[in-house]
Amino acid sequence: MVAQNLIFGVIAVAMGIAAIRVVTTQNIVHAALYLVVVLAGVAAVYILLAAEFTAVVQILVYVGAILVLFLFGIMLTRAPIGRTSDLDNDQRWLALAVSLLLLGVLAGVLADAFDDTKLPADAAVQRSGEVGTSIFQVYVVPFEVISVLLLAALVGAVVIARRD
Amino acid sequence: MYSKREAVGSVTLAGDPLFGGGVDGAVVLIVLLKTGVAFAALMVSVLFMVWFERKVVSDMQNRIGPNRAGPWGTLQTLADGIKLFFKEDLLPEQADRRIFRLAPYLSIVPAFLAFAVVPLGGVITIAGRETRLQLADPPVGILFLLAMSSVAVYGVMLAGWSSGSKYPLLGSVRASAQMVSYEAALGLSMAAVVLVTGSLLTSDIVSEQSRSIVDWNLFRLGFLPFGIFLVAATAELNRPPFDLVEAEQELVGGFHTEYSSLRFALFFLAEFMSTVTMSAVMVTLFLGGPSGPGPDRGFPGAFLPVFWFLAKLMIFLFIYVWLRATLPRLRYDQLMDLGWKRLIPLSLFWLLVLAAMILDRRYGFAVFGAGILLGLLLLRAVQVGQSATDDAAGAAPAVREAG
C-alpha cells in the first residue's frame, strides 16, 4: 500500500504540472502533448484503482485516438514551430475562476460521495467480464443508444468535412 | 503447464505464480532478471532480424549481401550500430528541438513494452520460485498490445512534424493516417481471437490453443482473421508493401529524413523491434504461441516450448522479408481503400459470423447470408461514392474555366 501511495503521489504531481503547462505553454503542439501526459496519468491512476479495463480504454480512446485527432487538426492547419504569441487572451482570470470552481465542485462531490471509504486492500481487479456483464446485461439500452450516437457523430463528421 | 480456465467466460486471475505470495526482495530480483533477459533477447533478435532481412533480400536478388563482419556477415548490424555512435548528431535549425529529441523515445518505448505480454514458454523455477516465461500477464493483456500499437503513432507523427521540413511532414501525415486506419482492422481481427478464447489474457489465449495443432486459432477461426491481421500488422509496421511512410522515391526518407546518428539508429531499431514483436504477437494469437504441433504433453523443461516459439517466429520474420522482396508499394488510395473498404467490413462480418456459429450453425448461416447481402449494398455504396467523387472532380475544372 505504501508503494501504491508513493506511485500515486508521483503520478498526481506529474499530472498537476502537465495540466498547468497545457494552458501556460506558448506552443500549441506542446500543449497537446502535455495533455497526453495528463490523460496517460489518468490511465495510470485507473490501474492503481484496479480498474484495468477502464485504464486501457482511456489509453486507446483518449491517447490513441482523440489526441491523435487533435494533433492532426493542429498539424493540418499549419502548426507553427516555436512560440505563438496570440495563444493568450484577457480571459485568463475568468478561466482560472471557472476551473477553480469546477475543482471545488468535483472535490466536494467526491468527498460527499465517498467520504473516507477505503478501497479494500484485497480489491479484486475489475474483470473485463464484469464490465461486459454490466454493459450487455444491465445497461443494454444505453449501449444500443450509443450506436445511434456514433452514427450521428459519423454523419456529422462527413457533412462538415465534405463541404470542401 | 498453463493455468486452465475454470469456466467459459470467466477470467482466471491466476496471473504469474511468481506474484502469488506477495512481492518481496527475491521476487523483485527475479523480475529484474527476467526483464534483463527479455531486453537482451529483444536486442539480439533485432540485430539478427536486420542481418536476416539484408541477407535474404540479397539472396532473392542474386546479390551477396553483408559478408564481411563476422561469419556470414552476422555482425554487420552491430558494426553499423557502433558506427552510428560516432556520427555527428544534426539538429535542423527549423526543428522544434524538444519534440525532435523526444520523438525517438516515443517510438522505441512501445516496441519494448508490447513484447512484455507475449508468452514465450512454460513455467520455470528460479531460486525455488515458480515463474512463467512471460514477462507480464496483465488481465487486459491483448488490449495492452492494441494500446501500445496505438501509442506508437506518436513517435512517427511528432518526428515528422518537429523536423520542420517538407518530406518528414508529408511522411508523418501519411504514416499517422495509415497507422490509424489499419489499427481498426487490427483490433477487429484480434476480437475474433478473444471471442473463441473468452479471455483477454495472453496466457489463456495460448493455453486454449495448446491441446493440438487443430486448436490453433489459425484453423479455428477459419484463416480469415489471421489473414486480415497479417495485412493490418504489416501496414501498422509501415513495412513493404505498405511503406509509403518512407517511400524513398517520393519522400527521401519519410519521417526520419532529418534524423542522423543515434537518433536515426533508434528509429531503425524501433522499426525492426516492432516487426519482431508483431510477429511474436501473431504467433501468440494464431499459431498457439510456444505449444508444439502435437498434443501438449506438459513438458517439464522450458526449452522445447521456447524452441517451438522461435521456430514459428522465424516463419513470420521470413514472410516479412519475402513480402518486401516481392511486392511493389501500394498507392495511397489503394492503401486506404484496402484498409477501410475491404478489411474493416470483412473483419466485422467474419466476427459476427463466428459468434453466430459458436451458438448454432443455422444462426451462422443466417448471419452469413445477411452479411453477403449487406456486402452487395456496400459494393453499390462504393460505386456511388466513386461516381460522386468523379463528378466533383469533373465539375472542378469547369468552374476554373468559368472563373
Added chain:
Amino acid sequence: MSEYLPILTMLVLALVFAAGSFLASALLAPRKPTAAKSAPYECGIVPDKEPAERFPVRFYLVAMIFIIFDIEIIFLYPWAVIFRQLELFGLIEMVVFALAVFVSFIYLISNGALDWGPARRTLATTSLTPGRTTDSTVRRISRTGETIEAA
C-alpha cells in the same frame, strides 16, 4: 497490481537504454554544425518555400472516423469475453449495434468520404493534331538498323 512491475521495469530499462545511448553518442560523436548541414533537407537545393501550409481535410476525416470505430472495437472486447454467457441475446445486441455503425459506414462510403483515388474522369484533352499517335511519331528500328514502317 504486481503484474505491472515487469512492465514498469521494462519501461525504465528502455528509457535508460535510449538515454544512455544518446549520452554515449554525445560523448563520442563530433560536433561541427554548419549552416548547410542544419538547413532543412531539400536534395541539395536551397529551400525557398515553407513546408505545406494545409493538407487535404480527408486526413482529418480519417482520424475522426477512426475514433468512432475505435469506440466500437472497444465495446467488442468485453462482449467477446462474455459472449458464451450472453448467447443469442448477445448476438442480437451486437448485430443491432453493428448494423447502426454499418449504416453510417454506408453513408460515409456513398458520400465518397473515403475516396482518395485520382478522379477517373479527366479533362477531355483537345489533342493538337489528331493524326499524331505513337505509331506515327515513334520510329521503330529493327535489329539491323532499318526503320520499320508502322503497320
